[in-house]
Amino acid sequence: MIGFFISLMIEMVVLMIRLMIIAAVLTARLVMWLIAAIAGAISDHQRRKAAPGLPAASNIRVPLDPDIRWAIFQRDGYACLACGSRSDLTIDHVHAVSLGGSNDPSNLRTLCRSCNSSKGARVLSPL
Numbered sequence: 001m002i003g004f005f006i007s008l009m010i011e012m013v014v015l016m017i018r019l020m021i022i023a024a025v026l027t028a029r030l031v032m033w034l035i036a037a038i039a040g041a042i043s044d045h046q047r048r049k050a051a052p053g054l055p056a057a058s059n060i061r062v063p064l065d066p067d068i069r070w071a072i073f074q075r076d077g078y079a080c081l082a083c084g085s086r087s088d089l090t091i092d093h094v095h096a097v098s099l100g101g102s103n104d105p106s107n108l109r110t111l112c113r114s115c116n117s118s119k120g121a122r123v124l125s126p127l
Helices: 002-050 066-075 113-119
Strands: 089-093 108-112
Touching: 066 089, 066 108, 089 113, 108 113
Parallel strands: none
Antiparallel strands: 089 108
């Protein structure tokens, strides 16, 4: 009879330890989630403060549709519009997405990687 109570007490202690571990893990996850949420809010606030004229949605980058990509390459003759190179081609936004540009075909052009990298986010006249 005493052995039964001892084993029951041991099981209760093990169960309590397991519950404390689960509580600690859930608390750690909640703290990490809160830290990430606060960091995101601070980042969003700083981004809006740095560019107050831009709406918050302008920072969301929508992937370029592959069909549009190939249509732009075809329209531009599969060559860089700046230097004429036919290798390592990329699609460039005339008005950068970070500055409010869109994926509209009139805002896209073909540039080689070198010309696109040297342009950066500056808005240059369309070629």
